[in-house]
Amino acid sequence: MNLKDQIPSLLNAIADMPLSEALAFIAQAFPGKVAFSTALGQEDQVITHAIFSDKIPIKIFSLDTGRLFPETYELWAETEQKYQSKIVPYYPKAEAVEELVSQNGINGFYDSVENRKACCHVRKVQPLGRALENVDVWVTGLRSGQSANRSSFNLLEWDEAFQVIKFNPIINWSFDEMLVYLKENDVPYNKLHDQGFISIGCAPCTRAIAPGEEPRAGRWWWEQTQKECGLHANYFNK
Numbered sequence: 001m002n003l004k005d006q007i008p009s010l011l012n013a014i015a016d017m018p019l020s021e022a023l024a025f026i027a028q029a030f031p032g033k034v035a036f037s038t039a040l041g042q043e044d045q046v047i048t049h050a051i052f053s054d055k056i057p058i059k060i061f062s063l064d065t066g067r068l069f070p071e072t073y074e075l076w077a078e079t080e081q082k083y084q085s086k087i088v089p090y091y092p093k094a095e096a097v098e099e100l101v102s103q104n105g106i107n108g109f110y111d112s113v114e115n116r117k118a119c120c121h122v123r124k125v126q127p128l129g130r131a132l133e134n135v136d137v138w139v140t141g142l143r144s145g146q147s148a149n150r151s152s153f154n155l156l157e158w159d160e161a162f163q164v165i166k167f168n169p170i171i172n173w174s175f176d177e178m179l180v181y182l183k184e185n186d187v188p189y190n191k192l193h194d195q196g197f198i199s200i201g202c203a204p205c206t207r208a209i210a211p212g213e214e215p216r217a218g219r220w221w222w223e224q225t226q227k228e229c230g231l232h233a234n235y236f237n238k
Contacts, residue, residue, distance in 0.1 A: 003136055003165055004158045010165070011156045020050045022169055026137055027057050033136035034167075035059045037128065038087060040075050041200055042178055042189055043141035046170060049187045052083035058139060061088040061131050065123035066097070067202040071192050078188045090127040097122060107204060113223055116205075123202075132162050142168045143178070175215075 010029065014022040027034050036051060036058050038044035051058050062076065080086055100122045101108070109116040132138055142153055159166040170178065182189055192200055196208030198215045209218045 003163075007156050007158060007165060015155065019047070019169055020054045020056070023047070023050055023056050023058060023139070024054065026139070026167055030136045031057070033134070034139060035061060035131065035135045035137075036139035036141075037131065038062050038141065039201065040072050040079070040190060041141060042182060042193060043143055043170060043173075045075075045079070045187050045189050046173075046178055046181050047139065047141050048079060048083075048087075049181075049185055052085045053185075059088060060085075061090055063124050063127050063131070064089050064091050065202050066092065067123070067204060069190075069192060069200065069203045069206075071190050072200065075188060075190045082188055088131075090131045092123045092127055096126065109205065110222060116220060116223065129162065132164055135164055137167050138162065138164045139167045139169065142171055143173055143175075144171050 010026070014025050017025060034057075036047055038048055038060055040062065048060055050056070051060060076087060100119060104111070104115045104118065109119040138159060144153060153168055153171055155168055155171055157166050157168070181187070190197070190200055192208075196210075197206065197218060198209055199219050200206055201219055205220050207218045207221050209215070
């Protein structure tokens with residue numbers, strides 16, 4: 001049976017499981033083939049806590065674009081220190097970044113949607129492709145309440161671009177449920193969240209949101225297009 005065909009039976013098995021139990025079940029079903037991508041946001045810290053605290057054998061990795069906030073790097077170090085575990089870094093290839101900046105300029109992503117997508121592709125999508133090599137299940141911190149695009153995502157689904165099962169274990173959690181979990185478990189979080197930053201990405205491309213704005217309004221705020229970088233939308237090629 002191929003990976004995609006296993007989704008219905010897996011969903012039936014984990015549908016009602018608590019977070020840690022579901023993660024452990026998937027890790028056992030695909031030993032050495034499960035990886036969690038963290039951007040160190042609040043949602044991601046929930047899953048990181050579950051994996052590291054319960055010593056679930058799932059690799060945790062992060063895509064370091066080279067343009068993250070200082071507060072994000074501080075949280076990265078704080079998280080590793082708290083759990084005495086490492087987050088595996090993946091970086092864009094130097095040659096690809098050099099070519100991108102030479103062609104579009106150091107901040108060329110502000111000039112057009114195409115330039116911005118090209119930047120995300122080099123700094124995030126390509127490294128993700130390397131991170132997901134030899135992986136069967138990609139665990140994410142997506143929540144349906146984050147955006148209209150993500151509201152249609154499921155607990156388990158097939159990712160055609162990367163040919164993996166995508167497992168979104170907190171997809172149905174509310175924002176408040178997430179905050180309660182972080183507080184009750186004393187999970188470290190990015191201090192920018194206290195300054196109105198809900199979704200945090202690269203520093204040049206992220207701002208705090210105003211009251212009433214949707215959670216991802218602060219990402220690529222100068223654009224009116226879909227607020228995705230390509231990791232969770234199939235308008236990029238791998």
